[in-house]
Amino acid sequence: EAAVTQSPRNKVTVTGGNVTLSCRQTNSHNYMYWYRQDTGHGLRLIHYSYGAGNLQIGDVPDGYKATRTTQEDFFLLLELASPSQTSLYFCASSDADRGKDTQYFGPGTRLLVL
Amino acid sequence: GQQVQQSPSSLVLQEGENAELQCNFSSTATQLQWFYQSPGGSLVSLLSNPSGTKHTGRLTSTTVTKERRSSLHISSSQTTDSGTYLCAIDPGNTRKLIFGLGTTLQVQP
Numbered sequence: 001e002a003a004v005t006q007s008p009r010n011k012v013t014v015t016g017g018n019v020t021l022s023c024r025q026t027n028s029h030n031y032m033y034w035y036r037q038d039t040g041h042g043l044r045l046i047h048y049s050y051g052a053g054n055l056q057i058g059d060v061p062d063g064y065k066a067t068r069t070t071q072e073d074f075f076l077l078l079e080l081a082s083p084s085q086t087s088l089y090f091c092a093s094s095d096a097d098r099g100k101d102t103q104y105f106g107p108g109t110r111l112l113v114l
Numbered sequence: 115g116q117q118v119q120q121s122p123s124s125l126v127l128q129e130g131e132n133a134e135l136q137c138n139f140s141s142t143a144t145q146l147q148w149f150y151q152s153p154g155g156s157l158v159s160l161l162s163n164p165s166g167t168k169h170t171g172r173l174t175s176t177t178v179t180k181e182r183r184s185s186l187h188i189s190s191s192q193t194t195d196s197g198t199y200l201c202a203i204d205p206g207n208t209r210k211l212i213f214g215l216g217t218t219l220q221v222q223p
Contacts, residue, residue, distance in 0.1 A: 031209055043200070043213040050209070058210070088155060096209045101145050103202075103211060105157040 003027060004106035006091050012112045013081050021076040021109050023091030031094045032074040033103065034058070034066055036087040043090065049074060050096075081113045117141060118214035120201050126220045133188040135217045137201030145204035146177055147211065148186050152197045160186070160199075191221045 004025045013019050025032060033048040045058035047066035055066055063085060065077040078085055091106040121136045137146070148160040161168050163175040163184065177184040188195060198218045202211040 033210075040215075042215045043202075043211075045210055048210065090157060094209070101204065101209065102147060102159055102162045104159060105149075108155050108157070110155075 004091055004093050004104055006089075006106040006109050008109060009107065010110045010112075012114065014114050015082055017081045017113070019078040019081050019111065021078075021089055021091075021111070023074045023076070023106055024072050025074075025091075025093040025104075026072060027093065027095070027104075028071060029093035029095045029104075030071075031096045031101075031103075032068060033092040033094075034064075034074065034076045035090045035092065036060065036085075037090060037108075038087050046076065078111075081111075083113045085111065086113045087111060117205065117212050118201055118203055120199075120214035120217050122217060123215070124218040124220070126222065127191050129191060129193055129221055129223050131191055131221075133186075133191055133195075133219060135186040135188070135199050135201075135219075137184040137186070137214060139182050139184075139201075139203050139205075141182075141203075141205040143177075143179065143182070143203035143205060144207045145211070146184050147202045148173075148175055148184075149200040149202065150197055151200060151216070157200075188219075191219075193221045193223050195219060196221050 034046040035043045049068035089109045092103040094103045161175045165179045167176045172189045174187040198216040200216045202213040
């Protein structure tokens with residue numbers, strides 16, 4: 001089973017604050033993803049990446065930046081956090097392009113923007 | 115409209131009963147994945163099944179690609195099966211998943 005870790009697990013910030021969510025996977029997967037989950041909307045893709053230095057736009061990218069610094073590490077940045085970004089954030093990874101595109105998820109980060 | 119629709123939205127069973135969860139999707143699916151989300155929020159991949167039938171433990175998934183539907187059968191349900199079951203598809207080798215809203219299952223002792 002792939003190992004995906006996220007930090008912090010919980011975060012509280014104020015409107016206008018800067019937040020960085022971190023994700024690490026230790027299985028050399030090429031693809032990594034950031035999702036948010038909200039009641040009534042389900043899981044929605046924010047950004048994803050297929051390798052270090054690469055970034056692809058997801059379905060709900062507004063207000064978010066992301067950076068893939070290494071094969072293992074993918075960061076989500078909220079530079080001016082707003083209450084609408086209060087959500088449960090998940091990171092995932094997969095070995096897509098090698099026929100193994102099952103996605104494995106991290107434990108999630110609960111973000112509250114006051 | 116929602117590309118992935120799951121039914122029922124919620125289900126209550128007595129322990130030992132079987133559950134049948136449905137997933138219908140409006141486009142072709144090159145990948146289909148079933149997930150379990152615990153009441154605490156953690157997400158676990160159960161099965162990847164873009165076509166045909168797959169079994170793991172008490173779970174059986176059947177996907178009929180040309181009819182754009184998949185089912186997840188849980189046999190002999192247990193209280194620990196309680197949670198939300200999510201279906202997700204890749205609509206065409208995009209390497210991205212589109213999720214349904216899930217079926218919330220409650221298994222009573």
